Amino acid sequence: EAGVTQSPTHLIKTRGQQATLRCSPISGHTSVYWYQQALGLGLQFLLWYDEGEERNRGNFPPRFSGRQFPNYSSELNVNALELEDSALYLCASSLAPAGGMNTEAFFGQGTRLTVV
């Protein structure tokens, strides 16, 4: 069974540009989460999608947005890129909201975004 896949693995953008990151969850998983892992800041929760709807977002500006498609894959869009957006962006999926009984969030290998 394929795990959570993210593309691209690396992305280099110029300040002010837009970046689009993609995530395919494990088959049958309906919940998708996005986390930002910036140097020294640990994992910061960005967004949670379930059944095509945005259910929760972390403390990030509106230029961080995304969507979930009918096949439960997801996109994260970052507009007006800033240097401090450089980070590893991790996507995770779960059968039910992460942390619930008998559920587990499975993580992809991440997209390394570098803003220059």
Add this chain to the structure above:
Amino acid sequence: AQSVTQLDSQVPVFEEAPVELRCNYSSSVSVYLFWYVQYPNQGLQLLLKYLSGSTLVKGINGFEAEFNKSQTSFHLRKPSVHISDTAEYFCAVSDPDQGGSEKLVFGKGTKLTVNP
């Protein structure tokens, strides 16, 4: 809001020595607790989780953790580490009382370096 404190940002140990990685969380109410491991250039992998029941939880790769409600701690231990255990370890907490946890809150991570 829940928060997680990992007291040590870096832990160097020698091969075959025991190790303890410390984790404290903020809430005294019922929580679910997790430890994840991140190997270099990889996503996160679940090591173990505490949902309920026995306070001593055994995970993969010989790791175990003990839930201590009175001290709001969930320390990770391994009696004898290997070079291959070199990685970053993240403690995470969720709150099941909020109608199904929609996100995990992570600590900032502890980098374990096992030296020969």
